Amino acid sequence: MNVQVVIDSAADLPKKYYEELSLEMVPLAVHLNGEEYLDNITIDPKTVYDAMREGATPKTSQGSPEAFYEVFKKHSEQNKPVIYIGFSSELSGTYQSAVIAKQQLDEEFPGNEVYLIDTRAASMGYGLIAYHVAMAAKDGATVQDLLDLANFYVKHMEHIFTVDKLEYLQRGGRVSKTQAFVGGLLNIKPLLHVEDGKLVPLEKIRGSKRVLNRMIELAKERGQDFENQTLAITHGDDLETAEKLADLLRQEVNPIDIIITDVGAVIGAHSGPGTIALFFLNETRN
Secondary structure, three states, rough: OOOOOEHHHHHHHOOHHHHHHHHOOEEEEEEEEEEEEEEEEOHHHHHHHHHOOOOOOEEEEOOOHHHHHHHHHHHHHOOOOEEEOOOOOOOOOOHHHHHHHHHHHHHHHHOOOOOEEOOOOOHHHHHHHHHHHHHHOOOOOOOOHHHHHHHHHHEEEEEEOOOOHHHHHOOOOOOOHHHHHHHHHOOOOEEEEEEEEEEEEEEEEEEEHHHHHHHHHHHHHHOOOHHOOOEEEEOOOOOHHHHHHHHHHHHHOOOOOEEEEEEOOHHHHHHOOOHHHHHHHHOOOO
16 A cells, blocks of 8 residues: 555544554543543443443543654655544544644655545544545555545535433533433434534434434435445444344445444543444445
8 A cells, every 4th residue: 555544543443444454543532430541442432331321421532643743754754645534623623633743744854745634524424434545545546536535525424323312412511401301301312413524413303213214214315326335333332223223224225335333432432322323425426
């Protein structure tokens, strides 16, 4: 591979792809019960979810400029172009850390080829963008082709997700305490999406059984050409529900493949156990 693709842990890509696609990952941090952990390295999602069920409120912090600098420098010293595919700048300061690292690198290695892409996406919405760019890089695509591909996916990636309890979004400041309390009483499940890099409510569904069907309906309204897409589903320690959604998708839209994986520790610290998210494109490339 002539170009090094770098991601951060908020992509929620399964680890097997790191080796298969020669990806390099910069971790974000999770702070839990007075300890700091590195996402996807020294802590796993289930540890975070179990702690949240017991009442813990984990915190997270962005990837550091120093970590990005070391990765960028290593490949620049080898005259290897780098494309960092990053977590939405509207949801984390991690992308800005990469910007700071590149600014420092520009001073020390004039003419380096480090390119930064703000996916304005999260979890496997972001992960799918990185996945496809890394696949193309492995096949020998040029830097410009990879940047064009990344920008296309950034423009057309869709997220639809729900959380099990509004309480978790309330802890993270996404909804008020009153909304969370009333929502819990009425068994209301919020549907959200990502718009311009930010989390935005779509609608509220009463009853968990209706949520999956509504997610499929919204996907069919917003997406197209599913037969030529790889979709992704992430879950907060709820593989059974994720597989139910995947079965419905296979029946309704018959995609090429569906990647099912955990919502990682950093994203999960805000969304909580029971989260179910679906990612797809609203337009495909010819």
